[in-house]
Amino acid sequence: MLARCLCKAIEFEFEPKNNTAINCHCSMCRQSHGAAYATQLFASKASLRFIQGQEKLTEYPSSPMGLRVFCSVCGSRLMNYAKAHSDYMSVALAAVVDAPNIQPSANAFYAGRVQWCDPTQNLTHYDALPDDIGKYL
Numbered sequence: 001m002l003a004r005c006l007c008k009a010i011e012f013e014f015e016p017k018n019n020t021a022i023n024c025h026c027s028m029c030r031q032s033h034g035a036a037y038a039t040q041l042f043a044s045k046a047s048l049r050f051i052q053g054q055e056k057l058t059e060y061p062s063s064p065m066g067l068r069v070f071c072s073v074c075g076s077r078l079m080n081y082a083k084a085h086s087d088y089m090s091v092a093l094a095a096v097v098d099a100p101n102i103q104p105s106a107n108a109f110y111a112g113r114v115q116w117c118d119p120t121q122n123l124t125h126y127d128a129l130p131d132d133i134g135k136y137l
């Protein structure tokens with residue numbers, strides 16, 4: 001799957017796990033993406049291959065667990081890495097080129113959602129990450 005940032009300086013390929021995506025409503029995703037929530041795919045970091053621009057990535061340690069990664073030129077949020085298990089990675093579905101036929105399967109951290117934007121999809125809501133995704137952290 002091909003993804004890139006807004007300015008196209010960074011392009012990369014990765015293999016999503018199970019074509020699973022979630023809407024994450026946690027406050028860190030909201031603030032870092034500048035959006036009501038962030039839709040994330042999950043992938044093995046081992047599948048990550050940069051086509052160009054890896055040197056333009058900036059990693060921000062938003063918590064003791066994880067790094068939030070964005071383009072230092074245009075600011076596009078691209079992916080998250082976990083510090084503890086280095087193979088864990090999530091990728092912003094919005095960064096994927098040629099939008100794949102993937103629908104989010106759940107709303108994570110739903111209790112912390114904003115009141116000014118409620119997702120209309122009829123998804124299962126979780127107080128944290130869904131169990132089948134949290135196990136990768």
Ligand SMILES: [Zn+2]
Nearest residue numbers: 005007071074
């Ligand atoms: Zn960029």
Ligand SMILES: [Zn+2]
Nearest residue numbers: 024025026029
């Ligand atoms: Zn989040």
